[in-house]
Amino acid sequence: MSTSFLPRDIHAYLAAKVLGQAGVLRLISVSLYKHIHGLKAGNVLFIGNSGTGKTTVMRAISQFYEDHEELSAFRTMIIINANTLAPEVEGEDRATRLFRRIEARVRALYGAELTAARIKEAMENATVCVDEVDKISARMSGKANVEGITTQYALLTLLEGEDILYRTTVRDEEGRMVETDIPIDTSKLLFICGGAFEELYDQVYTLLVNRRDDRRLKETSEVDRQPDGTVKVRTVVRFRLKDYLRLSDLFTYGMMPQFVSRFSTLAIFEELGRDELKKIMLTADDSPLRASRDYFRHMGVTLRLTDKALDQIAEHAMKNTRIGARALREIYTGLIADYEFDPSISPKLARTEKGQVLTIDQEAVADYLGGVE
Numbered sequence: 001m002s003t004s005f006l007p008r009d010i011h012a013y014l015a016a017k018v019l020g021q022a023g024v025l026r027l028i029s030v031s032l033y034k035h036i037h038g039l040k041a042g043n044v045l046f047i048g049n050s051g052t053g054k055t056t057v058m059r060a061i062s063q064f065y066e067d068h069e070e071l072s073a074f075r076t077m078i079i080i081n082a083n084t085l086a087p088e089v090e091g092e093d094r095a096t097r098l099f100r101r102i103e104a105r106v107r108a109l110y111g112a113e114l115t116a117a118r119i120k121e122a123m124e125n126a127t128v129c130v131d132e133v134d135k136i137s138a139r140m141s142g143k144a145n146v147e148g149i150t151t152q153y154a155l156l157t158l159l160e161g162e163d164i165l166y167r168t169t170v171r172d173e174e175g176r177m178v179e180t181d182i183p184i185d186t187s188k189l190l191f192i193c194g195g196a197f198e199e200l201y202d203q204v205y206t207l208l209v210n211r212r213d214d215r216r217l218k219e220t221s222e223v224d225r226q227p228d229g230t231v232k233v234r235t236v237v238r239f240r241l242k243d244y245l246r247l248s249d250l251f252t253y254g255m256m257p258q259f260v261s262r263f264s265t266l267a268i269f270e271e272l273g274r275d276e277l278k279k280i281m282l283t284a285d286d287s288p289l290r291a292s293r294d295y296f297r298h299m300g301v302t303l304r305l306t307d308k309a310l311d312q313i314a315e316h317a318m319k320n321t322r323i324g325a326r327a328l329r330e331i332y333t334g335l336i337a338d339y340e341f342d343p344s345i346s347p348k349l350a351r352t353e354k355g356q357v358l359t360i361d362q363e364a365v366a367d368y369l370g371g372v373e
Contacts, residue, residue: 007033010064017060019284020276021053023242024267028057028192031265032064035127035190036074043159043262045133046194047241048269049201051326054194055079058129061192065127076106076126082133082193085151094154099166099184102126116170116182123166124188130155134195137254145254152259159262161187193263200253205239207249215244242268272325277314280325281332288332292340301343301356308362316369335360335368 010029018025024046031042046054058079065075078101085094106122107114114122136148136155157164165181172178208217217237245268250260272280281289289305296303313335317327339358343349349358 004070005033005036005068013064013067014057014060017063018053018056019279020272021057021269024053024057024269027265027267028061031190031192032061036071038188040161040187041190042264043191044193044265044267045260045263046192046267046269047197047200047245048194049198049271050196052269052272053325054269055131058131058192058194061127061129073121074125074127075109076102076122077129078102078105078126079129079131082130082136082151082155082195083147085130085154086147094151095157095164096166098128098154098158099123099164102128103166103168113171116168116180119168119170120182120184123182124185127190127192128158130191130193132195133193134197134200134253138256139254148254149256152256155191155193156256156259156262158186158189159191159259161185191263197253200245200249201239201241203253204241204244204249208239208244215246218243240270242270272318274311274314274318277317277325277328278310281310281313281328284325288329288336292332292336295340296343296358299343301349301358302354304357304359306359306361309360309365312362312365312369331369335365 007026007029010032011025014025014029015022028044031044033039035041046057048054062075062077062079065071065077080098080101085097102123103119105126106119110118110122133155136145136151138145138149138152140148163183163185166184167179167181169177169179207213208215217239219235219237221233221235223231223233245266247257247260251257281287284290293303313328313331316331317325319327339346339348339360343356343358346358348360348364349356351357
């Protein structure tokens with residue numbers, strides 16, 4: 001299929017929907033370009049702590065297809081949890097279960113009365129996002145995880161890019177419902193698998209600290225400007241998984257070499273910085289601050305959050321590197337709970353010419369954080 005989209009155009013769209021993760025977006029833009037132009041798709045493996053934006057990127061991809069009419073053929077996209085691939089029907093394998101999810105989405109988008117040829121086309125154009133793929137590791141808590149091994153093998157069958165016969169029911173030329181086998185070329189599907197791989201971070205860091213191979217932690221210099229104008233240079237060691245990860249680390253973690261090798265791209269998500277966390281609070285569609293403002297508006301109250309208060313919330317969330325943007329919601333929800341119950345008793349509520357205004361300032365945030373730390 002020919003479209004006017006280049007990787008940089010796809011990146012520009014995604015970057016407007018996803019805060020940060022520019023490197024990841026560049027990689028996924030290339031994979032999407034290949035997919036929509038009928039080239040061999042570059043399957044992608046997302047690695048990133050909870051709250052760094054993996055699901056947000058997946059949703060942005062879905063919206064990319066939805067917002068461009070010329071990409072209507074690619075709107076079949078599903079996001080599933082790896083552990084839900086276990087069959088519900090006796091005798092049904094995991095690959096068939098996944099295909100049934102894809103077919104259900106196809107019929108929801110394009111109608112129930114589809115020919116075998118139309119189902120085949122739509123399914124082969126699908127984007128399949130498998131979340132929490134780290135939970136299908138071959139080992140869990142030091143023991144063999146049979147379910148994980150089985151699911152990896154099932155996904156491997158699809159990732160290998162072979163024709164697989166899929167049995168479904170369609171209406172024939174005479175109007176009768178008949179069973180038929182549809183050959184699905186899985187090399188045309190785009191697979192995006194992602195997971196937190198939390199123990200992987202500790203695993204690689206421990207390996208580096210204990211010098212178990214040739215990798216060493218790198219030191220960098222940072223400049224601190226003091227209030228009196230003097231400058232101090234300090235040496236720090238910052239561990240970023242993307243700087244050290246090797247495929248062998250994923251094998252040790254419990255991902256089978258055959259499985260990992262089917263991904264042409266490993267996209268490692270960075271921890272979110274203060275400015276990115278602030279932007280998420282202010283602009284993200286699911287921001288707890290935006291929802292809270294709507295809530296108070298229904299009560300006739302205008303909610304204001306000062307910039308310094310927002311800075312303090314973001315700084316505190318940065319300490320929770322393992323839950324990223326989710327820490328914003330945890331902190332803010334706790335902070336605002338009493339005000340939502342009864343803002344009238346708060347000294348932060350003021351009556352102005354424009355109505356009641358509730359101002360959450362740095363002092364209010366500090367009082368709350370002091371009580372939860």
